[in-house]
Amino acid sequence: MKSKKVLLSLISILVIFSVFLAGCNSKDSNGSNKSDKKDVTLDIFQFKVEFKKQFEDVVKKYEAENPGVHINITTVGGGQDYGVALKSKFASGKEPAIFNVGGPQDVADWNKKLADMSDTKASKAALEGTLDGVTKDGEILGLPYNQEGYGLIYNKKLFEQAGIDPASIKDFASLEAAVKTLDEQKDKLKIKAVFALPAKETWVTGLHLSNAFIAPEFDGNVLKAFDAKKVDFKYGDAMKKFLDLQNKYSAQPTVSLDYSQQVEKLFSTGSVAIIEQGNWVYGSIAGVDQDFADNNIGLLPIPVEGYKEDSIPVGVPMYWAVNKTLDKNVVAESKKFLDWLYTSDEGKKTVLEDFKFIPAYEGYDTSKISDPLSKAIYQYAQDKKTIGWTFMGYPSGWGMDKLGVNIQKYLSNKMSWEDLVKESQKSWEDARK
Amino acid sequence: MRTKDISYWLFLAPALLALSLVVIVPLAMGIYYSFTDWNGIDSSGFIGFQNYIDLFKDKAFMDALWFTVKFAIVSIILINFFGFSLALIVTSKIKSSKFLRTIFFMPNLIGGLILGFIWQFIFTEIFSSIGEMFGIENLQGWLSTTNTGFWGLVILMSWQMSGYIMIIYIAYLESVPGELLEAAQIDGASPFQRLRYIILPLVAPAFTVSMFLTLSNSFKLYDQNLSLTGGGPFDSTQMVAMEIFKTAFSANQMAYAQAKAVVFFIIVAAISLTQVYFNKKKEVEM
Numbered sequence: 001m002k003s004k005k006v007l008l009s010l011i012s013i014l015v016i017f018s019v020f021l022a023g024c025n026s027k028d029s030n031g032s033n034k035s036d037k038k039d040v041t042l043d044i045f046q047f048k049v050e051f052k053k054q055f056e057d058v059v060k061k062y063e064a065e066n067p068g069v070h071i072n073i074t075t076v077g078g079g080q081d082y083g084v085a086l087k088s089k090f091a092s093g094k095e096p097a098i099f100n101v102g103g104p105q106d107v108a109d110w111n112k113k114l115a116d117m118s119d120t121k122a123s124k125a126a127l128e129g130t131l132d133g134v135t136k137d138g139e140i141l142g143l144p145y146n147q148e149g150y151g152l153i154y155n156k157k158l159f160e161q162a163g164i165d166p167a168s169i170k171d172f173a174s175l176e177a178a179v180k181t182l183d184e185q186k187d188k189l190k191i192k193a194v195f196a197l198p199a200k201e202t203w204v205t206g207l208h209l210s211n212a213f214i215a216p217e218f219d220g221n222v223l224k225a226f227d228a229k230k231v232d233f234k235y236g237d238a239m240k241k242f243l244d245l246q247n248k249y250s251a252q253p254t255v256s257l258d259y260s261q262q263v264e265k266l267f268s269t270g271s272v273a274i275i276e277q278g279n280w281v282y283g284s285i286a287g288v289d290q291d292f293a294d295n296n297i298g299l300l301p302i303p304v305e306g307y308k309e310d311s312i313p314v315g316v317p318m319y320w321a322v323n324k325t326l327d328k329n330v331v332a333e334s335k336k337f338l339d340w341l342y343t344s345d346e347g348k349k350t351v352l353e354d355f356k357f358i359p360a361y362e363g364y365d366t367s368k369i370s371d372p373l374s375k376a377i378y379q380y381a382q383d384k385k386t387i388g389w390t391f392m393g394y395p396s397g398w399g400m401d402k403l404g405v406n407i408q409k410y411l412s413n414k415m416s417w418e419d420l421v422k423e424s425q426k427s428w429e430d431a432r433k
Numbered sequence: 434m435r436t437k438d439i440s441y442w443l444f445l446a447p448a449l450l451a452l453s454l455v456v457i458v459p460l461a462m463g464i465y466y467s468f469t470d471w472n473g474i475d476s477s478g479f480i481g482f483q484n485y486i487d488l489f490k491d492k493a494f495m496d497a498l499w500f501t502v503k504f505a506i507v508s509i510i511l512i513n514f515f516g517f518s519l520a521l522i523v524t525s526k527i528k529s530s531k532f533l534r535t536i537f538f539m540p541n542l543i544g545g546l547i548l549g550f551i552w553q554f555i556f557t558e559i560f561s562s563i564g565e566m567f568g569i570e571n572l573q574g575w576l577s578t579t580n581t582g583f584w585g586l587v588i589l590m591s592w593q594m595s596g597y598i599m600i601i602y603i604a605y606l607e608s609v610p611g612e613l614l615e616a617a618q619i620d621g622a623s624p625f626q627r628l629r630y631i632i633l634p635l636v637a638p639a640f641t642v643s644m645f646l647t648l649s650n651s652f653k654l655y656d657q658n659l660s661l662t663g664g665g666p667f668d669s670t671q672m673v674a675m676e677i678f679k680t681a682f683s684a685n686q687m688a689y690a691q692a693k694a695v696v697f698f699i700i701v702a703a704i705s706l707t708q709v710y711f712n713k714k715k716e717v718e719m
Contacts, residue, residue, distance in 0.1 A: 084682045087473045109474050109685070200665050253577035255666040256557060397684040401668075408667035412578070 040333045041070045045089055045096035047318060048145065049077035050283060054354040061346070062337060069333055097326055097334045100318045101142050103133040103392025104226035114141040115324035120335050122342040125361040133222045133392055134319050142319030143338055146357035149377035149386070150208055150278030151312035152300040158182070158189055158273045169300050171309035172241065179249050182273050189273070196272045197250040198262040199411050205243070206404025207391040208313070209276060209302075213239035216307040220388025222315075228393075231428045233421045238305035240417050246276065247411055255408050264288050276302070279358065279373040286371075299376040301385065308387060312380050315389025316360055395431030402427045460698075467692035472685050484692035493668065494693055497676035498700075504586060504672065505651040511591045512647045513640070516598030523599070524606045534603070537596040545593070549660025552589045556581070556661075582662045582670035589657055594650065598643045605639035606632070634717045641712035645705055652701045673697050 048055075052075045059071045074096070076085040083106075086099055090113075101107055107114065116139040117123045123131065123140045127147075134142035152175075159166055162185050164178045182194045198204050213235040218224035233239070247254055251266055263281050266272045268288035275281075286293035303309040322334045341347040342361050351357050352368045358378050359366070369375050380386055391399050403424045409415035415423070467484055469476045488494055519537050523530040540548070556575040564572030575581045609632055617627050655674040658664065664671030664679075671679075677697065681690035 090474070109472070112475070200663065253574040256574070256577035256662075261557075397679070401679060401683055405667045408665060412666055414667065 039068050039070075040327075040329055041072065042098060042330060042334055042337065043094070043096040044071060044073045044098045045086060045100075046073065046075055046098070046320075047077060047082035047100050049075055050280070051355045051357075054350070058341070058347070058350045058354065062340060069337070071337070095323055095326065097323050097330050098338070099321055099323065100145075101134065101321045102318055103222055104136075105392065105396055107134055107136055107141055110321065111136075113321075113323050113325055115322040115331055115335070116140065117143055117322065117335065117338075121339045122361065125343055125363060127360050127362060129388070130316050130360045133316065134321075135223075142321045143342065144316040144360035145318045145320065146316070146351070146355070147314055147360045147377070147381065148278055148280060148317050148358065149312050149314035149380065150276065151302050151377075151380075152274050153267070153277050153281065153373065154274045154298055154300055155267070155270060155272075156296045156298050158191065158270065161185075161189055162273075166298055166300060172238070172303040172305050175300070175303055176245060179245060179274070183249055190270075191273055192266065192271045193251040194249040194273050195246045195251070196257060196262040196266040196275050197246040197254045198257045198259055199247075199254040199408055200256050200258045201262075202400040202404025202408070204259070204276065205407045206399040206402070207394075208278070209243065210239065210399060210403055211389060211391045212302045212304055212313050212387055213242070215313065215388050215390040216304060218388075218390050218393070220386075220390060222388065222390045222393040225390040225393030229429065229432050231425055233425065235304055235306060236417075236421050238303075238307075241305070242303065243407070243410075254411055260284075268292065274300070279371070279377055282356075282371045282373050294372065297372055299373055299380075301380075302387075304387070308385070311385040311387050312377065313389055314377060314381050314386040315392075395428055398424075398428055398431060463691050464695055466688050467695050469688045471688040471691075473681070473687040476688070480688075484689045485696070487689065488693050488696060491693075493671075494673075494676055494680075496669070497671050497673045498697075500583070500670065501652060501654075501672045504583065504590075504654075505648060507587050508590050508594075508651040509644060509647045511587065512594045512598055513643055515591055515595040516643060517602050519595060519599040520602035520606055524603055534599075537599055539596065540593045541597045543593075545656035546660045548589060548593055549657045552585065552592075553661050556585050576662055577666060579666065579669040582666070585661060586654075586658065586670065589661060590651065590654065593657070594647060598647065601643050601646075602636065602639050605636040609635050634715075637712070637716040641709060641716065644712060645709055648705055648708060649701060652697075652704075 044059075046055075052073075055075075056073055059073060063069060063071060074089075076082050082100065083102075089096060089099075095113075101110060101114070118140045120143065122143050126144055130144045130147070131140055131142075134140060154166065156166070159178075159182075162182050164181055169175050169178055179194050182189065182191070186193070214225070214231060214233070217232055217234050218228060251257065251272060262275055263277060263284045264287070267275045268285045270292075282293060285297065299312065301308075301310045301312050304311075320338055322331055322338070324331055342351065342359075343363070348359075348364055351359060352364060352366075353370070356370055356374065358369060358374045358381075366378055369378055406415060406420045406424055410417060410420045468479055468481060470478075470480050470483075523534050523537070527533075543551075553576065560572045560575050564570070576585055613631055614627055617631055622630070653674055654672055655678070658670070658672050658675050662670045664675055668676075673693075674697075677690050677693045680693060681687050
């Protein structure tokens with residue numbers, strides 16, 4: 001019997017101990033509850049790895065100018081990984097003051113935490129349409145990072161050698177003709193193939209490629225996509241043609257081709273002539289061949305037959321959000337910092353020149369945009385030749401894990417296009433019941 | 434019984450505390466969550482057995498489970514075969530056996546994620562170059578089909594784990610008394626008979642341990658799977674751990690994934706316990 005007592009007391013000690021441990025954790029994340037205007041700590045939890053260093057530098061500057069404000073930055077890269085890490089961060093009780101949301105789904109998920117940003121200068125300066133994804137019941141719940149766009153990035157030199165004028169490519173027919181010309185001269189141009197289609201990266205096929213053909217159904221509005229109970233694949237045939245073209249003339253096997261093979265190994269070394277990617281690849285290409293990245297790449301539109309054949313999809317990849325459940329002072333200082341970053345002269349200069357962003361706000365000297373892809377995208381946006389980004393409005397996981405996977409099946413001849421459309425429609429409807 | 438002693442429990446307390454905090458409490462919480470519709474942020478409460486009913490109709494989960502079972506069977510056989518063979522080689526009278534032990538054990542010291550990427554390069558680049566040079570069709574396009582993905586995983590896993598399992602076999606092989614083997618030799622037993630009637634029964638406990646380790650490791654494989662094939666093409670080389678992770682973090686169905694994890698836990702526990710029970714029967718007392 002004695003052993004039972006001992007066991008019981010041990011268990012109770014355990015329970016008390018774990019409660020005590022849990023209690024240690026739930027302290028206010030500011031470390032102190034002083035409403036003293038002078039001292040405030042902002043924890044930033046953000047996703048963009050590419051500008052981590054530049055961002056840390058600008059934060060140091062801001063801290064120097066605003067004594068009493070301390071900013072800690074944590075960066076976790078990659079779309080999915082960031083979502084995972086953010087949830088863990090909140091679950092652990094150390095809630096960040098500033099974090100990122102991607103679109104309507106995130107806004108719905110984090111609704112209880114998001115502060116209204118309507119009172120910031122930055123929200124008023126944001127370009128038309130960039131706030132669609134984070135506007136809810138009249139409140140603006142996030143501020144755009146920047147604009148990004150994607151299309152068909154091509155190798156200027158190879159086009160020249162093959163005698164193709166990139167300016168003549170305005171629709172699907174002319175694109176197909178150019179691809180055939182390149183393919184005929186494969187040996188002369190010393191290329192492996194015309195395209196590199198990374199079907200292993202389901203975000204390239206299931207999110208980006210599909211978006212160009214699905215966005216028109218929702219008028220390019222992410223909220224419409226988010227509220228939609230079904231998806232029609234109205235431009236499904238055009239999508240099939242575009243996918244088939246890339247697959248037929250791509251380096252094989254496409255289903256195991258990944259991002260680094262596509263961009264670094266094949267495109268940057270001139271082994272393929274065209275890839276479907278966005279301005280974020282500039283850094284990767286420059287890492288292999290700086291000169292090539294600066295002088296020899298251009299951007300062609302993605303032809304959506306029956307809609308717009310000379311446009312590229314442009315959108316906002318992520319938004320800054322402020323956690324309203326923290327101390328009032330912290331919320332106010334967080335907004336102040338974001339305003340400073342996007343609307344002060346110094347902040348603007350940093351955003352353009354150090355971050356190399358395509359700004360999503362008015363009042364920037366856009367002649368300072370440095371890399372050729374961002375320049376081209378900005379030009380498309382100026383000419384109103386854009387398609388919206390609606391993939392943030394797809395059901396959770398639908399684009400990558402359902403459609404992207406079905407595209408892999410289709411490319412492996414394990415699924416017909418009709419079945420792909422049917423299956424994908426069904427999983428969309430199931431998710432939106 | 435010693436358990437009446439207070440000192441016995443005192444010595445056990447730190448270990449018990451650690452175990453309960455990192456294993457038992459999370460397990461209990463996990464089982465609790467699996468009956469809710471928690472999405473990682475908030476939950477609307479209990480939904481009974483709905484998650485469990487759904488998962489048995491979930492084709493993706495069942496496919497992953499079946500793939501994992503096939504993988505586990507092949508891996509267990511191959512790893513134990515190679516591990517035992519290597520152990521026999523390095524405990525025999527060859528030179529450089531110390532050096533060989535180190536070499537065979539080395540793959541184990543590299544993390545699974547890194548190994549996955551290294552082998553991915555070997556399969557996709559080196560294999561296809563060799564294939565192109567000698568015109569061997571079968572070496573091209575590795576990891577782009579379900580079959581090559583499966584064998585790729587098996588090769589990677591066998592290469593990584595055989596050395597580790599070898600160490601366990603070595604320990605038991607070296608404890609086999611020399612005089613027994615010598616007596617058998619004098620009685621005219623062939624090398625094969627010595628292996629079959631003396632060595633194997635005496636190292637039976639090693640088989641119990643090794644098979645348990647390879648079984649649970651093959652079932653729980655995640656990082657090699659992620660970096661080598663990423664589940665591709667079309668999720669056909671996706672193992673259970675990865676499927677559960679995706680359910681939790683990309684489809685945001687935490688509670689549903691937790692239910693899958695509970696089922697997975699029960700399956701692995703049942704199989705391992707059965708295996709240990711049958712293996713134990715084969716062990717002999719000296």
